[in-house]
Amino acid sequence: MSIAEPETRPYSREWLLSDRPTSRRQARLGRAYIIWRRFAENRLALVGLAILILLLVVAALADVLAPHNPVQGDLRNARLLPPGTAGYLLGTDDQGRDILSRLIYGSRLTLLVVVLVAVIAAPIGLIVGTVSGYAGGWIDAVLMRITDIFLAFPKLVLALALVAALGPGIENAILAIAVTSWPPYARIARAETLTFRHSEFIAAVKLMGASPFRIVLRHVMPLCVSSLIVRVTLDMAGIILIAAGLGFLGLGAQPPLPEWGAMIASGRRFILDQWWVAAMPGFAILIVSLGFNLLGDGLRDALDPKEAGQ
Amino acid sequence: MTLPETSVATRRNRRRASSALASVLRFAVTVVTTVFGLLLVTFFIGRVVPIDPVLAIVGDRAPAHVVERVRLELGLHLPLYEQFYIYVKQALSGDFGTSVLTTNPVLEDIKRVFPATIELATIGTLLGAFIGVPLGVLAAVKRGSIADQIVRVIGLIGYSVPIFWLGLLSLVLFYAQLRWAAYPGRVDIVYEYSFTPVTNFYLLDAAMQGQWDVVWDLFRHIALPGSLLGYFSLAYISRMTRSFMLNELSQEYIVAARAKGLSEARIIWFHALRNAAVPLVTVIALSYANLLEGSVLTETIFSWPGLGLYITNSLQNADMNAVLGGTLIIGSVFVGINIFSDLLYRTLDPRTRNR
Numbered sequence: 001m002s003i004a005e006p007e008t009r010p011y012s013r014e015w016l017l018s019d020r021p022t023s024r025r026q027a028r029l030g031r032a033y034i035i036w037r038r039f040a041e042n043r044l045a046l047v048g049l050a051i052l053i054l055l056l057v058v059a060a061l062a063d064v065l066a067p068h069n070p071v072q073g074d075l076r077n078a079r080l081l082p083p084g085t086a087g088y089l090l091g092t093d094d095q096g097r098d099i100l101s102r103l104i105y106g107s108r109l110t111l112l113v114v115v116l117v118a119v120i121a122a123p124i125g126l127i128v129g130t131v132s133g134y135a136g137g138w139i140d141a142v143l144m145r146i147t148d149i150f151l152a153f154p155k156l157v158l159a160l161a162l163v164a165a166l167g168p169g170i171e172n173a174i175l176a177i178a179v180t181s182w183p184p185y186a187r188i189a190r191a192e193t194l195t196f197r198h199s200e201f202i203a204a205v206k207l208m209g210a211s212p213f214r215i216v217l218r219h220v221m222p223l224c225v226s227s228l229i230v231r232v233t234l235d236m237a238g239i240i241l242i243a244a245g246l247g248f249l250g251l252g253a254q255p256p257l258p259e260w261g262a263m264i265a266s267g268r269r270f271i272l273d274q275w276w277v278a279a280m281p282g283f284a285i286l287i288v289s290l291g292f293n294l295l296g297d298g299l300r301d302a303l304d305p306k307e308a309g310q
Numbered sequence: 311m312t313l314p315e316t317s318v319a320t321r322r323n324r325r326r327a328s329s330a331l332a333s334v335l336r337f338a339v340t341v342v343t344t345v346f347g348l349l350l351v352t353f354f355i356g357r358v359v360p361i362d363p364v365l366a367i368v369g370d371r372a373p374a375h376v377v378e379r380v381r382l383e384l385g386l387h388l389p390l391y392e393q394f395y396i397y398v399k400q401a402l403s404g405d406f407g408t409s410v411l412t413t414n415p416v417l418e419d420i421k422r423v424f425p426a427t428i429e430l431a432t433i434g435t436l437l438g439a440f441i442g443v444p445l446g447v448l449a450a451v452k453r454g455s456i457a458d459q460i461v462r463v464i465g466l467i468g469y470s471v472p473i474f475w476l477g478l479l480s481l482v483l484f485y486a487q488l489r490w491a492a493y494p495g496r497v498d499i500v501y502e503y504s505f506t507p508v509t510n511f512y513l514l515d516a517a518m519q520g521q522w523d524v525v526w527d528l529f530r531h532i533a534l535p536g537s538l539l540g541y542f543s544l545a546y547i548s549r550m551t552r553s554f555m556l557n558e559l560s561q562e563y564i565v566a567a568r569a570k571g572l573s574e575a576r577i578i579w580f581h582a583l584r585n586a587a588v589p590l591v592t593v594i595a596l597s598y599a600n601l602l603e604g605s606v607l608t609e610t611i612f613s614w615p616g617l618g619l620y621i622t623n624s625l626q627n628a629d630m631n632a633v634l635g636g637t638l639i640i641g642s643v644f645v646g647i648n649i650f651s652d653l654l655y656r657t658l659d660p661r662t663r664n665r
Contacts, residue, residue: 150347158351164633245473248607292470
């Protein structure tokens with residue numbers, strides 16, 4: 001005879017926190033709820049999340065939110081107006097373009113860089129790391145040596161040299177940053193893989209005749225994803241800073257694209273008299289990368305309680 | 311069958327010797343393959359990635375005979391592996407080609423500019439370590455307090471701020487408004503030739519020659535970029551210090567020290583920090599390596615005539631030899647510092663020795 005479970009309303013808190021979930025979905029939702037509660041306890045992490053949601057909204061609704069055209073300015077009437085001028089909240093740049101509108105459209109470029117780098121670099125790292133960890137032997141040795149060589153290069157300098165060879169432009173900047181970002185992901189994925197490489201569920205799958213390809217793809221990779229997500233989130237701020245640095249040096253997005261780093265570079269000439277032209281995009285970069293850092297810290301603490309508070 | 315005592319001892323010694331040999335071998339393989347990899351990557355970037363490496367060097371307005379000459383000089387008519395062999399041979403003998411911009415051999419240029427970068431990075435790391443370590447200790451000891459939160463925010467902003475932007479703003483404030491700092495550059499034109507550079511570490515040179523007015527001018531120039539890089543490394547060092555100290559303070563020997571009645575200051579600074587110091591040395595070495603990289607953007611802002619400015623200037627002029635030579639040097643120094651910090655860790659921590 002089994003002990004009768006008290007009936008709980010589906011999706012209520014009790015249902016989510018139940019020790020004996022009756023369905024796979026309940027178990028998964030329950031786990032997600034616990035992680036969310038741990039995450040939400042951290043107020044700074046929530047601030048980070050809010051900043052990112054704001055960034056997404058601004059990027060999505062740029063056409064509606066931006067008061068002016070980001071590329072075409074009013075050269076006759078609106079050159080280098082200070083912040084707070086009627087109609088130009090954050091002032092205008094040397095070509096009479098509204099800085100706020102440019103920042104709003106620039107958020108799309110920032111998101112583009114971050115998302116594309118993550119989409120390119122994370123899978124490369126995941127594949128290299130899991131294959132290396134699962135296969136072991138000489139495959140492991142070779143792949144890890146390659147990873148170490150890429151780790152040995154300072155990121156920004158390697159990205160600089162790559163963009164110099166490929167030619168300036170936002171696509172090449174993204175490619176260069178992706179090429180320099182994957183090695184830490186490979187290291188993490190390999191370390192994760194090694195922890196359960198000899199566990200019983202892998203042996204069981206193997207016994208059922210699964211090919212190594214299938215094991216890595218279906219059973220090893222999914223388990224590495226969560227720690228990878230944390231690391232990628234923590235890296236986002238660094239990616240944004242490198243992209244801004246490349247833009248500042250004129251190697252990233254080309255004019256008239258409103259990329260934040262390039263905007264700082266174009267404001268550099270007026271920095272002593274019209275400080276806001278260079279200052280405003282910097283605040284945008286600072287806020288967004290701060291948001292990613294706060295979110296990443298919060299995610300790490302929520303997903304890995306061992307590290308919490310360290 | 312029992313073995314005589316001596317034989318066991320010699321066997322143990324032999325085993326120890328062979329494991330030492332193995333670790334030396336592994337070390338050598340690491341160094342060689344990494345340097346080889348650095349060369350391969352820079353070769354790839356310089357010769358394979360550009361659609362036409364000749365165009366990257368001479369530009370698109372060069373006459374046909376120049377293009378043909380450069381093509382032959384670069385050996386582009388040879389197969390790739392042969393080109394790579396020549397490239398490695400030249401690079402290992404210190405020949406990185408000639409800079410198009412300065413018309414000097416790249417290595418000579420780098421020798422001239424690198425001390426400036428090292429000077430800047432050293433000042434930055436010293437500042438970062440001397441302020442960052444106490445801040446991290448403070449944050450760990452007063453965990454959860456206001457002080458802890460402040461240190462955390464300082465660190466977080468350091469991780470999130472674009473360093474070139476902060477540099478520009480600090481120039482506006484400390485140079486243009488307050489007139490505390492000097493104009494961007496390394497030394498005032500007035501003092502430029504008033505002392506003889508011996509080591510090319512100007513601060514050291516001027517101090518050794520007793521030219522204190524020059525030292526003061528040099529200080530006014532290095533103060534801003536130095537503190538900026540210092541802040542950058544402070545953010546990293548204080549965060550790591552806090553984490554290491556929290557780890558040490560939760561150990562049992564701390565409880566034992568408290569039970570013995572030692573003062574809290576003694577426990578923190580002599581017992582806990584000493585154990586945290588070993589990984590900290592690694593962190594400080596790594597942050598030094600990172601500053602060499604961080605100096606690329608900082609030097610651009612402050613017109614600091616170091617390797618970073620050299621690389622970015624060469625970039626603007628499509629001077630690939632100089633860019634790749636600089637990249638290779640920074641990469642090698644990076645590898646060198648990493649290996650050095652690893653070795654230091656092993657010597658400082660007796661627990662890692664006979665492994």
